[in-house]
Amino acid sequence: xxxxxxxxxxxxxxxxxxxxxxxxxxxxxxxxxxxxxxxxxxxxxxxxxxxxxxxxxxxxxxxxxxxxxxxxxxxxxxxxxxxxxxxxxxxxxxxxxxxxxxxxxxxxxxxxxxxxxxxxxxxxxxxxxxxxxxxxxxxxxxxxxxxxxxxxxxxxxxxxxxxxxxxxxxxxxxxxxxxxxxxxxxxxxxxxxxxxxxxxxxxxxxxxxxxxxxxxxxxxxxxxxxxxxxxxxxxxxxxxxxxxxxxxxxxxxxxxxxxxxx
Ligand code: HEC
Ligand code: HEC
Numbered sequence: 001x002x003x004x005x006x007x008x009x010x011x012x013x014x015x016x017x018x019x020x021x022x023x024x025x026x027x028x029x030x031x032x033x034x035x036x037x038x039x040x041x042x043x044x045x046x047x048x049x050x051x052x053x054x055x056x057x058x059x060x061x062x063x064x065x066x067x068x069x070x071x072x073x074x075x076x077x078x079x080x081x082x083x084x085x086x087x088x089x090x091x092x093x094x095x096x097x098x099x100x101x102x103x104x105x106x107x108x109x110x111x112x113x114x115x116x117x118x119x120x121x122x123x124x125x126x127x128x129x130x131x132x133x134x135x136x137x138x139x140x141x142x143x144x145x146x147x148x149x150x151x152x153x154x155x156x157x158x159x160x161x162x163x164x165x166x167x168x169x170x171x172x173x174x175x176x177x178x179x180x181x182x183x184x185x186x187x188x189x190x191x192x193x194x195x196x197x198x199x200x201x202x203x204x205x206x207x208x209x210x211x212x213x214x215x216x217x218x219x220x221x222x223x224x225x226x227x228x229x230x231x232x233x234x235x236x237x238x239x240x241x242x243x244x245x246x247x248x249x250x251x252x253x254x255x256x257x258x259x260x261x262x
Contacts, residue, residue: 066127095116096142104164
């Protein structure tokens with residue numbers, strides 16, 4: 001019979017599949033098992049967790065070679081809330097599953113294709129001239145999924161006048177409102193340190209940033225413009241994270257520091 005004749009073949013097949021099942025069972029929660037080699041038995045569970053850095057996570061934490069800022073400086077993944085700017089920008093948990101990002105700028109399939117709009121962040125905020133590669137986009141999407149909750153793909157909504165296009169009429173109203181408020185320089189200093197200092201602070205490690213704590217000849221209006229619209233590598237700040245009073249306070253602080261210097 002053919003079955004008997006091919007006995008060695010079938011047993012080999014069975015052996016192969018059971019080995020495969022065992023191997024894949026062991027690597028169940030090791031998405032990056034291919035990056036780990038050898039000597040696993042000596043590692044503790046904690047060691048294992050630390051050494052399991054996925055390519056997407058690594059990329060998320062890598063500093064831009066152009067201006068030295070990382071995705072993780074602006075966005076939270078659930079573990080980096082100690083970085084001050086993560087309070088001001090959306091977190092990326094489950095961003096691959098969102099129906100739209102950037103308040104509707106990227107929708108449908110474009111969400112996956114752009115890694116949730118990270119292509120824009122890469123070019124505008126990280127000042128990179130070569131586009132994200134398909135591999136980098138894939139690994140970012142995988143990272144969003146690995147830190148997200150698959151059952152609740154969270155849409156991020158917020159209030160901004162920078163999207164879908166910069167609304168100049170609303171900016172004017174915003175500028176006039178902020179000009180009518182009395183700024184508190186002490187709150188301004190605190191807010192500045194937290195939301196602007198990463199880039200504009202004296203000890204900033206981010207490159208290619210204009211210093212605005214000395215010789216800044218702008219005013220409340222121009223500061224409001226930058227904060228609400230963003231400018232080149234400067235991200236815009238949403239209404240719900242930085243209030244009109246906060247901007248009035250920050251402007252008061254910037255002006256106070258500059259007038260002392262002159
Ligand atoms: C200088 C800060 C900054 C950096 C650096 C940055 N981004 Fe962004 N990102 C923004 C801003 C601003 C927005 C739009 C407003 C918001 O979502 O808070 C945004 C939006 C996003 C969104 C869409 C959020 C949503 O659902 O609307 C994703 C995903 C994202 N960024 C991923 C990345 C990745 C990945 C990197 C690194 C390659 C990166 N960003 C680098 C500032 C930044
Ligand atoms: C992620 C880094 C980053 C953060 C955070 C940031 N800025 Fe900026 N800012 C920039 C960059 C880069 C520019 C230069 C933009 C350009 O001309 O391309 C800039 C420009 C400016 C300017 C114009 C300077 C000039 O000489 O014309 C002002 C004013 C300003 N920022 C204010 C602020 C304030 C206020 C905050 C906090 C609410 C802030 N920025 C947060 C990066 C940042």
